[in-house]
Amino acid sequence: MQKTEDIKTIDKKTLSHSFHLWFWGALTCFSQEHMQTFGYMSSMLPIIKKLYPKHDDQVKAIHAYTAFFNTNPMLGTVIVGITASMEEARANGKQIDGETINDMRAGLMGPIAGIGDSLIDGTLIPILLGISLGMSTGGSPVGAIFYIVAWVLIAYFGQRFLYFRGYKFGDKAVSFLVGAQGAAVRHAVGVVGSMVVGGVLATWVNVTTSFKLRGSDGKVFLNLQDKLNSIYPGLLTVAITLFCWWLMSKKHVSAIWTMIILVGVSLVGVLLGVFNPGLSY
Template sequence: METTQNTGSKKLDKKTLSHSFNLWFWGALTCFSQEHMQTFGYMSSMLPILRKLYPKHDDQVEAIQAYTAFFNTNPMLGSVIVGITASMEEARSNGKEIQGDTINDMRAGLMGPIAGIGDSLIDGTLIPILLGIALGMSTDGSPIGAIFYIIVWVLLAYFGQRFLYFRGYSLGDKAVGFLVGKQGAAVRYAISIVGSMVVGGVLASWVNVTTSLKLHGANGKVFLDLQDKIDSIFPGLLTVIITLFCWWLMSRKHVSAIWTMLILVVISFVGVLCGFFDPGLSY
């Protein structure tokens, strides 16, 4: 490839990098499928980079081949990989001994660690914290909580990903050693613990499953209030059972979150019909 033999000083400008980042932010899941996942979104984000570094069309076609391989990671933190790639592609266009296979190996090596950190930090920690705050602001049907969540999430998602993208570009391949090394493993482990604590806190604060089942005697008086009996033995037992049931469905049986919610709706509907649950509705 002619451009890799040059010893020039090609440099990506901020406009090109911003264009690349915006394509990743808005299109990371473009043409998403089980076969390709985020491959096409990644390729799209690299197009401005390749056009800037390789003026010749044939060189662009050759360079893009490194990004046709399967790619999938956490889309939020995945922007750091795109930034690292842009830095490595810049070095390759300036004659450094970096091949397409080297870039592809780097991408493949970072997919797992970034997914582990991102899923624990974003899905397991940040989102539950924001939802907990939003729920607290939504008491009595106030829309402030929903507005708060939408605005804060969008701002954090955009500027957080942008920071990671440019940080990855500035560090280049130096970031790879940290993300896949012992320090990266320690960070992933610590974040997973914090994420579990946050999810547990949200569960204890906002999930409350109770039963309204009461047994009446011949005189019409209640002789067994099931919820009172449960509270005297194990407060929150039904909440724990439902939580473990959802965990079992999604973790052990690999049931999707959507199907799990539908199953809970069916359980709730049947429970109301049987008198086990009382939604407190008046008609």
């Protein structure tokens, strides 16, 4: 039986150091080949140095974190906390090796990415942006300030909570994240995210056309937007939304190229008189 004085533990200062390295450097040396691998290794260095005084043991332990890693950087914090707990158990002689730790990391990447992308990118950010846009009416800077402050506070304290919660529960959190409960949470978050995105779309996106046909006397006999409003208000908005969805979902066009295509369509539309930017020179 291991003596109490021989048990290796990670103090709160070391855990905080590890967390801050992840918070500030999760995307350190980011590339398509390694993604978040080096950011993860950096965050584990204080843990490894604390648990393994000998350099050779440190080199052997850190090798488990050289494998490819990529997930949602915010919710991925919980994985770093879990591995810190597992690393502590390994240093104390538990039946955990580098392969076990790496298998856990690989198994959690997908579920955490699914939850994080839906919860953060699909729900939280649109909500914050919606509130900020409402506060920016008339060109007020309050909306931008609110978004920056709210995002920084949520990102920092949210990730810190997840890190220490992952460390506290250790590998017990794995069964929840990859089990039936985790799947239910991912599905629920996805539904909520879709509703929020749809609400933001209906509130803030408005595509209209200025296309008109005039007779020989110069009078307008066809106002396309009025006709569309009488048939299906917001039809162009829906059409553009479905077009963007088709590009990104079916044709796998990146978001950046989708925006470039929209800019091109807008420019051509203005030149042809289909769209009116409402600018005066």
